[in-house]
Amino acid sequence: MNKRRRGLGLFSGGLDSMLAATVLRAQGLEVTGIYFVTPFFGPDRARQSAAHLQLPLIVLDITEKFFPLIYHPPHGFGRGHNPCIDCHLLMLREAAALLAPEGFDFLFTGEVLGQRPMSQHRNSLNLIARDSGVPELLLRPLSAKLLTPTRPELLGWVDREKLLDLNGRSRKPQIALAAAHGITDYPAPAGGCLLTDPGYAARLKEILRQQGEVSRRDLELLKWGRHFRLAGGAKAVVGRTQRDNQALEGLLEPGDRVLKVRGYPGPLVLVPGQAPDADLEVAAGLAGAYSDAPSETQVDVEVQGGGGASIIHLTTAPKARFKEWLVGGGN
Numbered sequence: 001m002n003k004r005r006r007g008l009g010l011f012s013g014g015l016d017s018m019l020a021a022t023v024l025r026a027q028g029l030e031v032t033g034i035y036f037v038t039p040f041f042g043p044d045r046a047r048q049s050a051a052h053l054q055l056p057l058i059v060l061d062i063t064e065k066f067f068p069l070i071y072h073p074p075h076g077f078g079r080g081h082n083p084c085i086d087c088h089l090l091m092l093r094e095a096a097a098l099l100a101p102e103g104f105d106f107l108f109t110g111e112v113l114g115q116r117p118m119s120q121h122r123n124s125l126n127l128i129a130r131d132s133g134v135p136e137l138l139l140r141p142l143s144a145k146l147l148t149p150t151r152p153e154l155l156g157w158v159d160r161e162k163l164l165d166l167n168g169r170s171r172k173p174q175i176a177l178a179a180a181h182g183i184t185d186y187p188a189p190a191g192g193c194l195l196t197d198p199g200y201a202a203r204l205k206e207i208l209r210q211q212g213e214v215s216r217r218d219l220e221l222l223k224w225g226r227h228f229r230l231a232g233g234a235k236a237v238v239g240r241t242q243r244d245n246q247a248l249e250g251l252l253e254p255g256d257r258v259l260k261v262r263g264y265p266g267p268l269v270l271v272p273g274q275a276p277d278a279d280l281e282v283a284a285g286l287a288g289a290y291s292d293a294p295s296e297t298q299v300d301v302e303v304q305g306g307g308g309a310s311i312i313h314l315t316t317a318p319k320a321r322f323k324e325w326l327v328g329g330g331n
Ligand code: SF4
Pocket: 041, 082, 083, 084, 085, 087, 088, 193, 194, 195, 196
């Protein structure tokens, strides 16, 4: 009896990855998804989509291996701070390392020829396949008929005739295919990766310019609130919502300062690490400006952390006064 072949697929939880798994499973192949976690993309959507398909899903954290790509990805960045080609390569190499130990026969992805400007041109697909280390085992079921046949096709593990020839940016064929396969729960295209988010990417680029390198905590902080780079070099993060305030509180470290205006509802302002007094005063000004205290009102701002507590008395100023220090957009 023929062995039932097993495919391991990069599974973002987006429609393309769902379809790639579905198309292979419809041929009787055994398929498993794999999702790689970093501070920039989490597994929630992949888990939801895998559950919808009843697809087994492996989730692995690759943050430490991803760090070098934040600084110097060999193939460069996309429009944001997204090193898509090197990110794909890292994921494929990590997945390829599981093939033999976990008993998988080949890899697959939901890539579609010509769909994305940076990573899905024919040259990029070829380069990614070559540098993945397993080009002959890397199947792209959605565009396979337009690509060089892979070993799973050549050896008849997969019926190439039942694979697809999708090409370009239109989503219509995928939507029709989803309907044909009864896939009703899938996310909107794009999104999901903070490195492609213009605000996050701008904040990350700025902190890299300032510090040269980033910690995991820095990357988490960049997800919350408005960020200000003050004249003395300190950072002030101003919560926009209750959720921001709670998240910032959860990211506090010894030595950080937290500022809040007394007597009025207002944001939590976090100043991470060391800060000159002049910057703390500006941070206090931010706490006042973004509070409900009217402009030109005398307020007290409590400063806690950094080995003590103090009060800064000030007259609130309009938010526009602080605009020049705002990093990565917002208001
Ligand atoms: S968008 Fe983000 S997750 Fe996707 S390949 Fe690019 S860097 Fe990686």
